[in-house]
Amino acid sequence: MAATWSHEPHKVLKFRPGDRVADIDTDSSPGFSGDRADAETVLAERTERYAELQEMLYANGKSGRDQRSVLLVLQGMDTAGKGGIVKHVVGAGNPMGLRYTGFGVPTEEERSHHYLWRIRKALPPGGHIGVFDRSHYEEVLVVRVHNLVPPDVWEQRYDEINAFERELVDAGTTVVKVAMFVSLDEQKRRLAERLERPDKYWKYNPGDIDERKLWPAYQEAYQAVLDRTSTDYAPWFVVPCDKKWYNRLAVTELLIWALKGLEMTWPPADFDVQAEQKKLAAS
Numbered sequence: 153m154a155a156t157w158s159h160e161p162h163k164v165l166k167f168r169p170g171d172r173v174a175d176i177d178t179d180s181s182p183g184f185s186g187d188r189a190d191a192e193t194v195l196a197e198r199t200e201r202y203a204e205l206q207e208m209l210y211a212n213g214k215s216g217r218d219q220r221s222v223l224l225v226l227q228g229m230d231t232a233g234k235g236g237i238v239k240h241v242v243g244a245g246n247p248m249g250l251r252y253t254g255f256g257v258p259t260e261e262e263r264s265h266h267y268l269w270r271i272r273k274a275l276p277p278g279g280h281i282g283v284f285d286r287s288h289y290e291e292v293l294v295v296r297v298h299n300l301v302p303p304d305v306w307e308q309r310y311d312e313i314n315a316f317e318r319e320l321v322d323a324g325t326t327v328v329k330v331a332m333f334v335s336l337d338e339q340k341r342r343l344a345e346r347l348e349r350p351d352k353y354w355k356y357n358p359g360d361i362d363e364r365k366l367w368p369a370y371q372e373a374y375q376a377v378l379d380r381t382s383t384d385y386a387p388w389f390v391v392p393c394d395k396k397w398y399n400r401l402a403v404t405e406l407l408i409w410a411l412k413g414l415e416m417t418w419p420p421a422d423f424d425v426q427a428e429q430k431k432l433a434a435s
């Protein structure tokens with residue numbers, strides 16, 4: 153039997169009060185007893201399960217019987233692997249039921265609105281999985297680290313974000329928040345790779361190097377996010393990301409867990425199946 157999970161990811165990765173960002177072993181693979189080869193075997197099988205559940209969510213939304221949704225929030229420093237999750241994990245589903253949004257520096261129009269304006273516009277419709285590649289949390293991460301607004305402004309955003317997520321959950325959205333952590337060294341290797349490969353230049357931004365100098369301030373800002381916005385209705389999951397195979401496997405499991413929690417079944421036929429079979433045979 154392929155080595156598999158000794159502890160369920162939604163339990164072992166869930167942020168607990170008192171957990172320290174500084175203590176995260178970014179090269180570890182919590183709860184998984186296998187190696188990379190085992191992970192590949194398990195991932196292939198679990199990706200199929202995810203895709204089946206994701207399609208069931210979409211089918212239920214389309215049939216009008218269920219307007220629930222799932223929102224996957226990905227936060228992490230550059231190169232943590234957010235794009236890899238979008239491409240390899242979420243992207244293994246049926247694109248009809250997926251809604252992807254990447255959040256960059258706000259445009260002039262976005263800046264003229266409340267910071268949740270662009271976030272609300274990107275929320276997944278019923279039956280969809282929404283994925284946020286960066287999110288409203290940038291408002292207490294990059295904004296806090298770079299003093300883009302005064303402390304008394306970002307300070308009140310934690311409570312505001314909690315209230316916002318409460319509203320989402322009450323309206324039927326399961327919110328899965330994934331904080332992805334790479335080490336400073338691993339980030340350096342990944343940035344070096346981007347500079348060596350013409351097919352990766354598009355991911356490189358000269359400003360990424362300046363951000364590395366602010367690593368301790370980011371660690372502190374991530375700690376505050378976890379301490380203040382991990383709630384029972386929208387907890388954070390802390391995922392070590394130096395091993396790409398591990399974070400992909402872990403997020404696949406978190407999505408399966410969230411979808412299974414919806415206790416869905418396939419929508420029943422709203423027509424007489426036997427009558428349709430007869431009609432078809434005679435046609």
Ligand code: AMP
Pocket residue numbers: 230254255256257258285286290291294295
């Ligand atoms: P990337 O995810 O690599 O495409 O980069 C997007 C950039 O936009 C990152 O440097 C983010 O920190 C930045 N960004 C995202 N949201 C905000 C925001 N609300 N204010 C300022 N910068 C932001």
Ligand code: MG
Pocket residue numbers: 230231355357360
């Ligand atoms: Mg980037």
